[in-house]
Amino acid sequence: MLRAPKASFLESNMADFNTISANAGSRSAAIDAGLRAHMNKVYGTMSIGMVITAVAAWAIAGLATTTDANMAAAQLPNGKLLTSFGLVIYTTWLKYVIMLAPLAVLFLGMGTVMRRASAAGAQLFFFIFATLIGLSLSSIFIRYTGHSITQTFLVTAIAFAGLSLYGYTTKKDISGWGSFLIMGVIGLVVAMIVNIFLQSPALLFAISAIGVLVFAGLTAYDTQNIKNEYLAHAHHGDQEWLAKSAIFGALNLYLDFLNMFQFLLMFMGNNE
Template sequence: MNNFDEQPRRVINADVGLNRFLTKMYGWMALAVLISAVAAMFASTTPELMGLFAGHYAFLPLIIWFAFPFIVTSQAMKRPSLSFVLLMVYALLTGGILSMYALVYTGTTIASAFVSSATVFIVMAAYGAITKRDLSRVGAQATAALIALVVAMVINIFLHSSLIAYVFSFVGVIIFTALTASDSQKMKKIYLQSDGSSTSTTGLAIIGAMQLYLDFVNLFLFMLRIFGGAGNRD
């Protein structure tokens, strides 16, 4: 056996496996976004569904919405198929909840925010997957900043300052821009450290798709608040 041929062969196999993993992860994330977009458009034109998300029991979809990501990620490595279905159901529910923004913002504002968010996301996700720079510190700092932002946003609920809320929107965009890149790199590293089995790869792809989907949704919501300065119907 020619030992000189083994190392290049291993590298090629690793690259092929990584490419398959990234394609699966980003593909499922994109599918979730598509489902949310379609669900949002459908719900915004269906009064019965709008009533579900805006009525007296609107807190029920919100509770489920906050709980689902934990369920999806906890089941990903044990039951990948179930976790994938739950991810798509979560995307469907998110679309219904996001349809409420059609009551506040114009279609042009929503479309502008979506295109801007998608552009930023694609660029930063690609950067995170390609760059050799270690982004783990960036991710840790962004996570700490996110916690501080959430606390500040809760405080601003009582202050009712639209200016502070507007500034927070820019901070949120910066945070989730950084998280998109760091999460992309983190999932790549986790895959390279995994055993490469089919179940492991599928589970990790679902976890990554869930995390990146949340990054995109939050990025979109903050972008929407920024663009909403000109498109608000109030």
Template sequence: MRTDIAQTSFFPLGSDEVAQQRLFVQTVYAWMTGGLLVTTLAAWATLSIPVIFELSLSLRWLLAIAMIGLVIYLSARIEQMAPSTAKALFLLYSVLTGKTLAVLFYAYTAESLATVFLITCGTFAATAFYGYTTKRDLSSVGSFMFMGLIGIILASLVNLFLQSSALTFATSIVAVLVFVGLTAYDMQRIKEMYATAAQNEARATNYAIIAALALYLDFVNLFLNLLRLLGRRR
């Protein structure tokens, strides 16, 4: 019996609710940070090896489709899959993102990439802190942000044909606002995920992974849109 508990227990035995919630949030951020590190290394490796860069460039649409498929699969099957599978798929997604972003990063100077990254970190941290500490229910904000996200996707699809710099600029501004809002919303939602994880410790790691994926996507998309607005091209 004790062996079973040891295998499925996520939270230390005897820990109080505050400590458990803190551990869950720390786990989420550890995986998110790990994912960003893997993405950075994958992007650096892709940029450093011409053959891999050319391959990533030629397969960029296939990579994008694979990434969308991974997010959908992870979101739909997270409660059924083994924790090891959830971890592996999250890391795979991080690698694919790095290979995809390398093509975009090539167009910008290293200085502007570093500057925008620091701005993104500050914006994300402040927004996440607000989302975690506010007493206001952000459910309505989340719904509004998801509507905005759909609008951004549609505008981006239209702009594939129009190739309008003005539409790109406007879409990027709206996208920054949307992902700032989603960061606060997702951070608050982590509290709800903790409550679910506390009732099902065998799947607590899975909940932490899907929460990390949500914040990872918020961070990456916030960074990309700030880069379009503030980045300096080569």
């Protein structure tokens, strides 16, 4: 007679425990599924941005160069022939506008877009930025051979995939890398400005090597940061914020990939 109430009490508590465990498990599963969808959106948006950049760079380079001597407006020291369009964008003051336009859009527009724009607006901003980057990068098709550009891109893609996977899966907190890596970026900018005047091949090689290491670290750091931001805000259920977060996460990884590619190209590419 004394055991029945006890059994009933245990069964009741066990049922409550199972319910709590089931709810916790379902929440955890929902967060895991949401994180996978979030990261897929990040990588998907980044990939579209890279395609836009590549197509824009290739198209602009195609318009700027020619193989027909009768249509050429100028000839470069490496034998490449420029059209009138190429002559304007590569040899006049306009080249500085093209070079600096992506930086202006990025630094002047990012804060405003993050605060005021919708997720769709933020995505449009990213794709416009990717197009401007393609315009500014089109000159690599004149400076380097197509084989070296393709080879460097594949090496960058493999390295990026491995580094991003590490940042996503590692249990180690690498948030402490952030300040060190940002200092590295600032140091690279200063060194590149100095080398404009020095024109030192040794310094250029050092800049290239350090640049690859800095942006390799940033790839892992940014990936973990994107993951942690999602986990910290997923329970709020603000889908608009999460959508914009995925776009700006894609922008960060896009910049990591792009910079790593350019630094690798500096000493891997066959310069014409």
